[in-house]
């Protein structure tokens with residue numbers, strides 16, 4: 248059905264522009280009131296969630312006339328879902344799904360971005376979108392971890408492409424493994440056999456590549472017999488928890504983010520943060536752990552014909568309220584010596600780090616522009632450091648901080664936990 252199935256949702260758009268900002272009730276002042284990085288940067292209605300729906304709707308009716316400008320609009324969107332949350336504060340309609348379908352349609356019609364084409368070609372050839380040197384499992388050398396392809400483990404740790412191949416991000420995978428070892432968790436890894444979850448291919452619009460990855464990877468995960476998968480990557484979390492469920496690959500696999508597992512281990516007394524981490528921090532909710540990380544809702548029903556867009560039974564909407572918000576905060580607050588302050592835009596209203604939706608690959612300048620906005624928001628809290636729970640966010644913030652000559656530090660939550668234990 249593709250984009251056509253959302254014609255009704257697109258017709259519902261009343262061009263109120265609420266999807267550009269966090270809901271009015273949450274606005275604290277003139278600064279940090281935007282929700283959508285794309286409209287904040289390009290300042291023209293087409294670059295908002297609603298604008299994209301208006302264009303897609305018009306094209307469904309009048310035919311698809313692809314221009315360079317149109318493709319600039321399509322690919323300069325992080326698919327962060329902030330528009331969906333703000334729109335759904337007052338409306339019941341899909342926003343992110345049709346925007347994503349619009350991108351799928353562009354890819355299907357061969358109207359792609361050269362940078363994204365290149366990344367996906369690399370995925371098809373090497374199994375990763377990253378320009379990788381070395382082997383996927385190199386990060387785990389000398390750590391003496393269980394190989395889940397050979398040994399039975401309770402928990403499978405998925406490091407993800409960035410934490411496997413990127414020399415800076417490898418510290419996250421290593422530190423996570425060391426913390427889990429210390430807590431006595433029976434976990435294993437797939438090492439060189441680990442695969443790309445396919446999340447970024449999906450975000451870039453290459454649905455078929457995502458589906459192939461998901462099918463292959465789930466077959467391997469199932470073979471290990473592990474009942475739980477843990478990852479520290481928000482993209483990976485969203486793929487396993489939400490997309491694999493949406494496309495019926497996940498079945499009964501339990502999917503946890505490392506922050507959820509750490510919160511559980513701290514509660515059970517298996518991790519004991521005792522050492523002081525004297526640091527004033529704030530926390531960034533990654534889009535795909537927060538608002539987009541809430542469970543997928545399978546719904547079947549029918550549309551009631553007529554002027555109004557009504558379903559039987561009523562259709563539930565994912566408004567971002569059930570994302571992973573409290574476990575990371577609980578973990579941070581449990582660390583002795585930490586001073587924690589929230590930013591203005593938090594939880595489902597969080598501002599995107601800029602790295603998602605293929606923007607990091609196709610328009611790095613815009614990607615870092617968005618990260619700088621978040622860094623300014625973090626600095627405004629008086630924090631010395633911004634803590635995140637995704638290597639993509641950490642990488643983007645690190646680049647932004649460097650370009651801004653700021654003294655703000657950026658940490659993944661696992662680094663702080665490791666310091667405290």
Ligand code: SF4
Nearest residue numbers: 260263264266297334
């Ligand atoms: S998508 Fe929703 S919030 Fe945005 S303009 Fe349309 S109705 Fe308003």
Ligand code: SF4
Nearest residue numbers: 283324326327328330
């Ligand atoms: S998904 Fe994010 S970047 Fe794209 S239109 Fe919505 S709010 Fe803007």
